[in-house]
Amino acid sequence: MTLPVDAPDPALLDDLVAANRILYSEGVVDGFGHVSARHDKEPGRFLLARSMAPGLVTGDDILTFDLDSNAVDAGSRALYLERFIHSEIYKARPDVAAIVHSHSPSVIPFGATAVALRPIYHMSGFLGAGAPVFEIRDAGGDDTDMLIRSPALGAALARRLGGAAVALLRGHGNVVVAPSLRLAVFRAIYTEINARLEAEALLLGQGRVTFLNEKEAAAAAAANSPQVGRAWELWKHKAMGGSR
Numbered sequence: 401m402t403l404p405v406d407a408p409d410p411a412l413l414d415d416l417v418a419a420n421r422i423l424y425s426e427g428v429v430d431g432f433g434h435v436s437a438r439h440d441k442e443p444g445r446f447l448l449a450r451s452m453a454p455g456l457v458t459g460d461d462i463l464t465f466d467l468d469s470n471a472v473d474a475g476s477r478a479l480y481l482e483r484f485i486h487s488e489i490y491k492a493r494p495d496v497a498a499i500v501h502s503h504s505p506s507v508i509p510f511g512a513t514a515v516a517l518r519p520i521y522h523m524s525g526f527l528g529a530g531a532p533v534f535e536i537r538d539a540g541g542d543d544t545d546m547l548i549r550s551p552a553l554g555a556a557l558a559r560r561l562g563g564a565a566v567a568l569l570r571g572h573g574n575v576v577v578a579p580s581l582r583l584a585v586f587r588a589i590y591t592e593i594n595a596r597l598e599a600e601a602l603l604l605g606q607g608r609v610t611f612l613n614e615k616e617a618a619a620a621a622a623a624n625s626p627q628v629g630r631a632w633e634l635w636k637h638k639a640m641g642g643s644r
């Protein structure tokens with residue numbers, strides 16, 4: 401028997417719709433990728449759209465899942481194949497309130513080479529904790545379709561993420577987590593920008609680049625976190641066609 405679920409805060413649902421639109425508008429997701437938020441009243445559940453392009457998500461498309469990735473209220477609607485990314489990370493990381501999974505293009509080379517994704521400027525201080533690379537062959541063998549389509553693969557990814565904010569999926573994309581939905585969106589956007597800038601700096605500097613050190617990265621991340629609302633309002637204005 402499924403226990404009744406308290407309705408999530410309507411403001412959280414609004415933010416999750418906006419998060420989908422913003423991530424599309426800012427070039428982090430395209431027709432693929434997804435963003436979820438932990439349920440504000442039931443930490444053993446999370447909110448995620450039905451299987452569809454993030455840029456088209458409305459409030460009616462948001463479904464509630466348990467931590468085994470069963471949808472409580474899906475009916476006949478299709479689910480994202482890679483929803484196990486979300487359920488297994490929420491299980492492993494009680495501090496995480498939101499997760500973005502994308503194939504944001506500039507990050508891909510860092511998952512496929514030995515070059516580490518590191519904080520090149522203050523907006524990406526959250527990368528100071530490292531961005532481990534998840535090698536799916538270690539968990540799924542050498543013949544997967546690269547997708548995190550099972551609880552076991554999701555759990556292996558969560559283990560590789562450890563306590564970091566970002567993990568790279570070799571040959572696939574990345575996962576970004578945060579203690580709030582708006583901060584997860586912020587981090588996903590600046591993960592993409594950092595990757596682009598780092599690649600440029602590596603070329604320009606012929607491999608010699610000065611990154612933020614650990615203390616600078618931590619201090620910059622702490623300074624930026626309270627400022628997320630300012631960027632959010634701008635991104636939302638752009639993504640939602642000028643509304644609010």
Ligand SMILES: [Zn+2]
Pocket residue numbers: 433482501502503547572573
């Ligand atoms: Zn994917």
